Amino acid sequence: MGGNTKKTVPDAAALPNEGAAPLSGNEAIARGAWEGGVRVAAAYPGTPSTEILEALAEYPRDDVHAQWSTNEKVAVDVAIGASFSGVRALSAMKHVGLNVAADALMSQTYIGVNGGLVLAVADDPGIHSSQNEQDTRLFARFAQVPVLEPSDAEEARIFTALAFEISEEFDTPVILRSTTRLSHTRSTVSLQPRVEKDGGEFVDDPVKNVIIPAHARRRHPLVLEREAALERYFDDSPLTRWEKGSTDYGIITHSTAYAYVKEVAPDAHVLKLGASYPLARETVRKFCDSVTRVIVVEELEPLLETEIRAMGIVIEGKDFVPRAGELSPEIVRGALAEAGLIPAEDAPLALDAVAELARPPVLCAGCPHMTSYFTARNLGARITGDIGCYTLAALDPLQAIDTTVAMGSGIGNAVGMAMSGTEEKPIVATIGDSTFLHSGIPPLIDAIYNQANITVLLLDNHITAMTGGQDHPGTGRTLAGEEVTAVDYEKIVRALGVEFVRHVDPYDMSDVQRTCADAIAFEGVSVVIADRPCVLDPVKIKGPALNVKEENCTACQACMNIGCPAITWSDTLFEGHHKVCIDEEMCIGCTLCAQLCTSGCITVPEATVAASA
Amino acid sequence: MSEPTNVLIVGVGGQGVIMLSKVLATLCQERGLAVKQSEVHGMAKRGGAVFSHVRFGEQVWSPTIPKGKADLLIALEWAEALRWLDYLEPEHGVLIADTKRIVPPFSCRDRRVGATSSYVEGAPAEVIEQVAEGYALDASGMARELGNERAANTVLLGALSTKLPFSEDEWRGTLSRFVPPKTVKVNRAAFDEGRDWVSGRRDGEAPTAPELPDMISRARPGAGEQLDIEIVPEWCKGCDICVRICPERCLALNSEQVVVLIDRKACTGCRLCEWLCPDFAIAVRHSYVAEAVA
Numbered sequence: 001m002g003g004n005t006k007k008t009v010p011d012a013a014a015l016p017n018e019g020a021a022p023l024s025g026n027e028a029i030a031r032g033a034w035e036g037g038v039r040v041a042a043a044y045p046g047t048p049s050t051e052i053l054e055a056l057a058e059y060p061r062d063d064v065h066a067q068w069s070t071n072e073k074v075a076v077d078v079a080i081g082a083s084f085s086g087v088r089a090l091s092a093m094k095h096v097g098l099n100v101a102a103d104a105l106m107s108q109t110y111i112g113v114n115g116g117l118v119l120a121v122a123d124d125p126g127i128h129s130s131q132n133e134q135d136t137r138l139f140a141r142f143a144q145v146p147v148l149e150p151s152d153a154e155e156a157r158i159f160t161a162l163a164f165e166i167s168e169e170f171d172t173p174v175i176l177r178s179t180t181r182l183s184h185t186r187s188t189v190s191l192q193p194r195v196e197k198d199g200g201e202f203v204d205d206p207v208k209n210v211i212i213p214a215h216a217r218r219r220h221p222l223v224l225e226r227e228a229a230l231e232r233y234f235d236d237s238p239l240t241r242w243e244k245g246s247t248d249y250g251i252i253t254h255s256t257a258y259a260y261v262k263e264v265a266p267d268a269h270v271l272k273l274g275a276s277y278p279l280a281r282e283t284v285r286k287f288c289d290s291v292t293r294v295i296v297v298e299e300l301e302p303l304l305e306t307e308i309r310a311m312g313i314v315i316e317g318k319d320f321v322p323r324a325g326e327l328s329p330e331i332v333r334g335a336l337a338e339a340g341l342i343p344a345e346d347a348p349l350a351l352d353a354v355a356e357l358a359r360p361p362v363l364c365a366g367c368p369h370m371t372s373y374f375t376a377r378n379l380g381a382r383i384t385g386d387i388g389c390y391t392l393a394a395l396d397p398l399q400a401i402d403t404t405v406a407m408g409s410g411i412g413n414a415v416g417m418a419m420s421g422t423e424e425k426p427i428v429a430t431i432g433d434s435t436f437l438h439s440g441i442p443p444l445i446d447a448i449y450n451q452a453n454i455t456v457l458l459l460d461n462h463i464t465a466m467t468g469g470q471d472h473p474g475t476g477r478t479l480a481g482e483e484v485t486a487v488d489y490e491k492i493v494r495a496l497g498v499e500f501v502r503h504v505d506p507y508d509m510s511d512v513q514r515t516c517a518d519a520i521a522f523e524g525v526s527v528v529i530a531d532r533p534c535v536l537d538p539v540k541i542k543g544p545a546l547n548v549k550e551e552n553c554t555a556c557q558a559c560m561n562i563g564c565p566a567i568t569w570s571d572t573l574f575e576g577h578h579k580v581c582i583d584e585e586m587c588i589g590c591t592l593c594a595q596l597c598t599s600g601c602i603t604v605p606e607a608t609v610a611a612s613a
Numbered sequence: 614m615s616e617p618t619n620v621l622i623v624g625v626g627g628q629g630v631i632m633l634s635k636v637l638a639t640l641c642q643e644r645g646l647a648v649k650q651s652e653v654h655g656m657a658k659r660g661g662a663v664f665s666h667v668r669f670g671e672q673v674w675s676p677t678i679p680k681g682k683a684d685l686l687i688a689l690e691w692a693e694a695l696r697w698l699d700y701l702e703p704e705h706g707v708l709i710a711d712t713k714r715i716v717p718p719f720s721c722r723d724r725r726v727g728a729t730s731s732y733v734e735g736a737p738a739e740v741i742e743q744v745a746e747g748y749a750l751d752a753s754g755m756a757r758e759l760g761n762e763r764a765a766n767t768v769l770l771g772a773l774s775t776k777l778p779f780s781e782d783e784w785r786g787t788l789s790r791f792v793p794p795k796t797v798k799v800n801r802a803a804f805d806e807g808r809d810w811v812s813g814r815r816d817g818e819a820p821t822a823p824e825l826p827d828m829i830s831r832a833r834p835g836a837g838e839q840l841d842i843e844i845v846p847e848w849c850k851g852c853d854i855c856v857r858i859c860p861e862r863c864l865a866l867n868s869e870q871v872v873v874l875i876d877r878k879a880c881t882g883c884r885l886c887e888w889l890c891p892d893f894a895i896a897v898r899h900s901y902v903a904e905a906v907a
Contacts, residue, residue, distance in 0.1 A: 022642045022650070128653050152649075152676075185651040185676040186635075188642055256676065263675040329679040351703050351743055357692040357733045359625065359717045361659035378857045392659070396722060397860065556885045557724055561860050565660050569721045569730065575899055576726035577883065585762075598888045 017193040025182040028153035028189045029120050030055035032160025033090050034064060037197040039115070040082035041066045042075035044438060045467035046094030047129040048183040049122035053092055054470075057479045063194065068470060068479045071407070071438040072097035076104045076119065083117040084209065086200020088164050092120040095136050100407065100439070102139070105173065107211050109143045110219040112171035112226075115200050116164030122178040125299050126326030129180075129466075131387070131406065133324070135301040140175045140277045144223050146230050147175040147277045148239065149255040153187045159239070159274065161195070170226055170233070177276075179299070181256045181326065231278040239274030240283050249341050250291035252284065252308070252315075257299045260332040265342055279307045288313045295320065295339055299327045363392050365566035366541065366588035368506035368532035372430065372457050373400035374562050375512045379520060381428040381455075382417060386410040386440070388432040389466045389534075390459055397563045401430070408439025411447060411456060418452040426520040430457045434464035434472045437487065441496070447525045448497045455519045456527045458489060461534040469537025493527045500526035507532060509595045535588055543589030544604060546582055552601035553579040559593035559602060567593055617647075617670030618777070619678040623697050624689030625715045626663050629766035632791055633687065634665035636770060640779055640787045641669040651676035660717065662693060685776055687769055689752075690715050692733045694740070701744060708744045709772045709811070711752040711765055712737055724860065724881035726899070748772060748811050755806045761796065764803040771807025781808075840882045841898035846871045848894035855886035855895055 015021055015031070023031060029052050033041065041064055043053040056066040069075035072093045082089035093101060098121050105119070121139075124130040140147035148163055150156040156178065163174040207215050234240050250269040253261045258272050271287045273280065276298075288294050288308070296305045296317035305317035320335040321327070337344040363370055373393035376383050377400040385391055385401035386409065394401035403413055414429035431440045436458055447454055464470040471477040476486030493501050500522040504512045512530065519526035535541045550570060555577035559567055566586035569578035582593070582602070594602040620637060624630040634650050641648040648669040666678045678700060686701045686708045688694030694710035701708060720731040737749035752768035767788065774784045785804065792800045851870030863876035864886060872895060874880065884897045 020642070022638055022648065180653065181651060181676055184653060185649055186638055187649045187673070187676070188647065259674045259676060263679075266674075328677055329675045333679075351698045351701055356696050357717070357731070358719050359660070359662045359692070360719065361626070361661035362718060364659060380857070389659070396719065554884070554888070556883050556888060557860070558858070558883075558885050560718070560721070561858075563718060565718045568716055568718065575882075575884075577724065577881075578721070578728070598885065 015191055018191055020188050020190045022186050023153050023157075023189040024051065024184060024186045025150070025153050025156045025178055026051035026122075026184070027055045028156040029092070029160050029176065029178065029183075030059075031189060031191070032157035033118070033120075033164075034059050035157065035192050035194050036116070036161035036164040037088050037195045038064050038090050038118075038164070039087035039197075040064070040079060040089040041091070042069045042078040042089075043092040044069055044072045044075055044097060045464050045470040046072075046097050046122075047467055048124060048180040049092045049094045049097070049120065049178070050467045050470065051183070052120055052122075053479065056090075061480060066479055068472060070473060072100040073104055076101035076108075079117060079119075080104060080108055083113045083115040085202050086115045088116040088118075088197060090118045090120060090160075093122075094130065095121060095123045095134050096130060096132065096406065097121070098136060098139055099134075102143075105139075105143050105145070108173050109145050110216055110223060111208060111211055112219075112222075113167050113173060114203050115197075116167035117173045118160065118163045118167060118176055119173060120160070120176045120178065122180065122183050123300070124180050126180065131404075133300060135303065136175060136177050137276045137303045138301055140177075141303065143173075144227050145173050145175055146170070146234075146275055147177050148275050149177050149273070150182060151254075151256055151258040151272070152182065153185065153189045155274070156182060157189050162239075166230075166233075170230055172226055172230070177255070179256055179326075227278050230275075231281060234275045234278065234280040235282045237274070237280075240280045241272040241274065242283065242287060243270040243272065245269040247341075248291060249293040249295065250287055251295055251297055251336075252287065252304060253297040254304065255299060257297050257327050257332070260327055260329045261297050263329045264333040265336055268341075273304065276303055279304065281307075281311060284308055285311065285313065288315065293341070295336070295341065297321055297327075297332055297335065300324075360395065361392060362395070362565050363389065363563055364535050365564050365583075365586040366535045366590035366592070367564075368461055368530060368535075368590075369393060369459055370398070370562040370564060371506040371509050371512050371592060372459055372530045373398045375509070375516050376400055376428045376430065376457060378513065379428075379516055380425055381520065382423055382425040384410040384413040384417070384427070384429045386429075386431040386435045387466075388435055388459075390430060390432055393563075395563075397561055407435055408443060411440055411443035411454075414454040414456075415443065415447045415450060415452040418454050419450070427454045428457055428516075428520070429454055430459060432465070433458065433460040433462065433474045433489070434470075436489070437473055441492065444493070444498075444525070444527075445496050452525060453523060454525060455516070455522075456525065457516070458493075458527060458529045460489060460529055460531045463534045463537045465534045465537060469534065471538075475538075489529055493529075498525050498527050500524070501529070502527075503529045503531050505532060506530045507590050507592065509592060535590075541588050545584040545587035546589055546591065546594055546602050547584075547605055548579070548581055549601040549603060550579055550581070552599050554599045554601075555579045556598050558596045558598050561596065562592055564593060615671060617668045617673045618685075619683045619702075620667040620685045620687065620773070620777075621664065621678055621683040621697060621700050622667065622687045622689075623662070623664040623693045624766075625693060626659060626661050628663070628689040629763070630663045630665050630689060633766050633770055633773075634667050636784075636787050636791050637667050637773075637777075638669075639791075640783060641667075643787070644779070644783075646670060647673045649673045649676045662696065664693075664697065685709065685773065687773055689713070689766055689769060691735075691737070691749075694749075695733050695735050698740070698744075703745065705745050707776055708741070708747040708749075709769055709776075710737075710740075710747075710749050711769060712749050713751070713753040713765065724883050726882060750807070750810055752807065755810070756799075756803050759799050759802045759806065761799045761803075764796065764799050767792070767800045767803035768807035768810075771804040771809075772811040773807075774804070775808055775811045839899075840877075840880060842874045842877070842880060842886075843896045843898060844872055844874070845894045848892045850892055850894075852891065854889050854891070858885055858889055860885065
C-alpha cells in the first residue's frame with residue numbers, strides 16, 4: 001500500500017524507557033530532548049527539521065508543551081521565555097529559519113540562559129528543498145555559542161540531552177546542528193528514561209536579563225570567557241573522539257562526513273569533533289603532531305580548516321573536498337584518493353547509464369494554486385512569488401513566477417518594483433496563508449503606508465502545505481490538536497487599511513479572472529483571497545474523476561496549460577497532435593481543465609451526475 | 614568485518630517506497646542487525662522521484678549506498694529503475710522492477726505535430742539482459758487483479774523477500790504491522806504473488822519480462838511540416854484573447870492593437886487562437902490537413 005509517511009512515530013509516548021528503536025535523526029532529537037527534560041518546544045515547520053516538533057508533540061503533554069509558532073523568530077523567543085522561567089526549552093528550525101531568528105539569538109548569547117536552551121537547526125547540504133546551503137556552524141561562531149554535531153541518530157539523541165546540560169553549565173544557548181541526511185536517516189537508537197528537572201523559577205537579575213548598552217558591555221567579556229571555558233571543556237569531553245588507526249596520515253571530521261570517512265578509510269587515524277565550535281584546539285594540535293599529514297573532511301564551509309590554519313598548523317582540506325553540495329562516500333573516496341592518501345579505485349564495471357527522465361515535483365492534480373497563477377499570467381502581470389508549494393508554478397507550463405527570494409519577501413519586492421518606475425506590467429505579489437502569517441503582514445503594512453499600486457494574491461489553502469501539512473494560526477488548530485480561533489485574513493487586511501478585498505474560489509476560473517482584473521485596475525493596494533483547501537492536507541480530497549470524450553477532443557491541449565499532472569497525452573491523434581486523457585486515479589474532479597476545454601469534451605461521468613441528481 | 618547488504622528502493626511519490634524500506638529496516642533491526650535507512654523526502658507527495666537507501670549488516674557507516682554497490686535495486690516504476698541502474702553492483706546485483714510507467718507531465722510538453730514523449734526508452738527484456746540478475750514484472754497489474762493497484766509495492770516486497778535471508782513468517786509478520794488493517798488480506802495476497810513470480814512457482818516456469826506496448830504511438834515525424842498562420846487585420850478588434858491564451862506565447866498586439874505572429878518557430882499549430890477568436894480573424898493552416906484531405 002501507499003503507506004503513511006506523515007506520522008513516523010505515531011506513538012512516541014508509547015516508546016519504552018529501555019531497549020532500542022529505529023528512529024530518524026529528527027525523531028532521535030525529539031527523544032533526546034524529552035529524555036533531557038525539555039518542558040517547552042516551539043518551531044515553524046521547515047524541511048528537513050519539521051518532524052522534530054511533530055515527534056515531540058507525541059510525548060505526554062504533562063512532560064512537554066510543543067507548539068507551532070508563527071515564525072522562527074517567535075519560536076526562539078518562546079523558547080527563550082521558557083528558559084527565563086527556569087525550564088528547559090528547545091526551538092527547532094531549518095538553516096534559513098535561523099536567519100529569521102538571528103536577532104533574538106544574537107542578544108541571547110550575551111544574556112545566556114536560566115533553564116537550558118537548545119536550538120536544533122537542520123542544514124540542507126545539497127539543497128534538497130531549500131533556497132541555499134548556508135552552513136549553520138558559521139552562525140555558531142558568529143554568535144559565539146557552541147555547536148554540537150551528531151553523526152547518526154543515536155548521537156542525535158545523546159547530544160541533544162547533553163546540549164541542555166552544557167547550556168546550563170556554561171550559561172549559553174547551544175546549537176544542535178543536523179543535516180538533511182542525518183534528519184532523514186533512520187537507525188537504531190537506545191532508549192533511556194526521562195531525566196525530570198525540578199521546577200525552576202524566574203531569576204531576578206536585570207544586569208543579565210535586560211540587555212541595554214550598559215549591561216551588554218558588561219556581558220560581552222563574559223561571553224569571551226565562556227568561549228575559552230567551552231574550548232577546554234570540549235578538549236576533555238567524549239564529544240571529541242580520537243580514534244587510533246594504522247595510517248601515517250590523520251583525518252579530522254565531523255557530522256555525517258564522519259560516516260563517509262569511516263566507510264572509505266576504516267583504518268585511518270580519525271579525530272571526530274562532536275563540537276565544531278569552539279574548537280578543541282589542544283586536542284587538535286596533539287592529533288596533528290601525531291601524524292605526518294592531516295586532511296580535514298568537512299561538509300560545506302572550511303570552518304575547521306580555517307580555525308586550524310589560524311593555529312599555524314599545516315593541513316589540507318578544501319583543496320580536495322568540495323565546498324558546495326552534499327558529501328557522499330564516493331566524493332570522500334575521490335577526495336582522499338586525489339590527495340594520495342588511499343589508492344584510487346579502479347573504475348567500477350558500471351552498468352550503462354540511461355538518459356535520465358526529468359521528474360521534478362509538480363503541483364498536485366486539482367491544486368487550487370493552478371488557477372491563481374494561470375490567471376495572473378494571463379493578465380500579463382509581473383508576478384513576485386514566495387516560499388511554498390506554489391513556487392512550483394515558476395516551472396513549465398505555468399511559468400508564472402518572476403521572482404522568489406525568501407519567506408515573506410514577495411510583497412516587499414512588489415513594493416520596490418512599484419516604486420522603481422520602470423515596470424509597465426501590473427504588479428502582483430503572491431503569498432500563501434502560512435507564509436503570510438509568518439512574515440507577510442509587515443510588508444503589506446509597508447505597501448499601504450507607502451501607497452504602492454500592487455495587487456496581493458493571498459493563496460489560502462488552509463495549511464502549511466509544502467512541509468507536509470502542518471497547522472498554523474489560520475487553520476484554527478494547534479500542534480496538540482486543540483481547536484482555537486482561526487485568524488480572519490479579511491479582518492486583518494482591512495484593519496491595515498486595504499480598501500479592495502475580495503474572496504474568490506480558485507475552482508471558478510472566470511470569477512478569479514474577473515476579480516483579479518478588477519483588483520489590478522484598482523489604484524492602490526488590492527488584496528484577493530483565493531480560498532480553497534489543499535487537496536492533500538489535512539484531508540485528501542478525491543471527487544469523481546472527469547473523463548475526455550475522445551471523439552470530440554481537438555488536441556488543442558488548452559487543458560494542459562494549467563499543469564495538472566492528471567492530464568496527459570492519449571495514444572490517438574487529431575491533425576497530428578496528441579489528444580488528451582485523464583488519469584482516473586489522480587483526478588480529483590476539480591473541473592478546472594473542463595473550464596478551459598475549447599471543445600467541451602471534458603465531462604463529469606454521466607453515472608456520477610445521475611447519482612448526485 | 615563483512616560488508617553491509619545494500620538495498621536501494623526507488624519510485625515515484627505516493628507509490629510506497631518509504632513503506633517498503635521501513636518494513637525492511639524494522640525487520641533488520643528486530644534481527645539485531647545494524648541498519649541505516651536514508652531517504653530524501655519533502656517533494657515526495659508532489660510526483661517527484663523518491664528513493665530510499667537501506668543498508669544492514671554487522672556495522673553500517675555511510676547512510677547512503679555508494680554508486681555501483683547496491684546488491685538489490687527495487688524499482689516501483691520503470692523509468693526510475695533505469696535512472697538508478699548505475700547504482701547496481703554490476704557483477705551480482707539483482708534488479709527487481711515493476712514495468713509500470715508513470716509519465717511525468719513534463720515529458721508531454723512538445724505540442725508540435727509528430728512530437729513524442731520524452732519518457733525513457735529501454736525495453737524490459739533488453740535491460741534484464743544487461744544486469745547480473747533481473748526481474749521485470751507487471752506488479753501493478755498483478756495488484757490490480759487482486760483488487761488494489763496500490764498494493765504493487767507489496768508484490769515487489771514479496772519478490773525482494775526471496776533474495777534476503779529472512780523467513781517468510783518474519784516478512785509477513787512485519788508487513789502486517791505496516792499496512793492499514795483493512796488491506797492486510799490484499800497485501801498478503803500481493804506478497805505471495807511477488808514471491809511466487811520471482812521463484813518461478815507460478816506456472817512452473819522461469820519468469821519472463823512482459824512485453825510492453827509502445828506507450829505513446831510514435832506519430833509521423835514533423836519534419837517538413839508546413840504551418841501558416843493567417844491573420845485578417847480588418848477583423849481583429851484587439852481583444853487580446855489569443856495573445857493571452859497562446860501556450861507558446863508567439864502572438865502579440867502591434868501598435869495598432871492588431872494581433873501579429875512574433876515567433877513563427879515557436880508556433881506548434883495547436884489552433885487554440887483560431888478556436889477562441891470571437892471574430893474569426895485568425896486561422897492556422899496545416900500542411901498535415903491538406904495532405905489528409907488530398
